[in-house]
Amino acid sequence: MKAISVCGFHHTGKTGVCEALISGLVKRGERVASIKDIHYEKFSMEKPGSNSDRHYQAGAEPVFARGIDETDLIWRRQLTFNEMITHIDADWLIVEGMHELAMPRIICGATTDDLEKLNDSTVFAVSGKYADEHDIYGELPVISALNEPERLVDLVLARGFAVLPQVDPECCSHCGMSCHEFVGAVLRGERQRAECVAENLGKVRVWQDEQEMKLVPFVQNILHDSIEALLKNLKGYKTGRIRIEYDNSRD
Ligand code: SF4
Known part of the structure; x- marks a missing residue:
């Protein structure tokens, strides 16, 4: 499963970029899954006191809440990225947030100051609010998801690659660098994804x-x-x- 993430500041168009990518990839026949990282402390899909909540309170984890039009699988804790992806079967994964992941990233900001704070070797494009109003930021492609969604999808198809194991450098540096550094090396064309020897x-x-x-x-x-x-x-x-x-x- 290939993956990219869309990271940036609040209200700078991250979700719109994810929407454009998901619908564009689906139109091209790809099976797409997504992760939306949510920072709202009181976030819950579950209602306290519901029957499925009662299963959970009794000790079941996870709990399937199976409705007619929707099925939710609920844990009452924050899963790690590697735990989540064991439940996903898709061609592509679009992650909104989770900037700590070692994967190719699109950054969204409103100003060049925002982009300076977000930019590192894992970034391969700028989109969101800044890209709706500008078309240049250093060497990076600046692509508006509103105005040029197909160009953005083309770029993702060209730059995304299979999810890396996401391990700490103390546990694995068999490629001679950290997973984050390896993402940058692949994006620069210095290494190939297959050179991640961990797997x-x-x-x-x-x-x-x-x-x-x-x-x-x-x-x-x-x-x-x-x-x-x-x-x-x-x-x-x-x-x-x-x-x-x-x-x-x-x-
Ligand atoms: S070999 Fe793979 S898992 Fe290990 S540090 Fe390099 S990229 Fe990460």
Whole structure:
């Protein structure tokens, strides 16, 4: 799944940019999912005291609230990005907010001062309010989602790439840099997305309910060494591909 994010200040057109991208990508036959990061402290899709809320209060998590025209899956905590994407099956993911993610970004601001604060090596375009009123900002393409939505979609299709594992530099720097720096290197054409080796170091792979978990090399190495130390003592152990099934539902 490829992804880009749209980041910027309040009331500078981020949601309009996301709308234009989502509808433009869908028109081109792509399956699109989105994440909207919400900072309103009292935000909740759930009504206190509703029947589904009562399930939750009784200890269920997550809770499916299944209606006729809508189904919501509710956790009462903030999920991490990597937790959220295990529930998404799409060609493209458009994220509004979450500027901390290592992925190609479009920035939205009202002024050049805003853009200065937002710009870094992960940015590949300017849109939103500034782009509705200007057409130049340094070397970056400045594209209004209102006036040139198709050009913006073309650029996203050209610059977006598959979601990176989003790991701390202390856990993985196998590409020689952090995930953020790697995004910048890919956008500059110095590296290719396939050079993120974390997903290719598959000495140990783990699936839960058919969904493969992403293991950074640090975790892979711990699992590999622990499993090897135990299995080596078993009669019949030999080098090769070994399958282990682990069922924690019987604990
Ligand atoms: S190898 Fe991949 S996961 Fe590891 S730091 Fe580089 S980009 Fe991130």
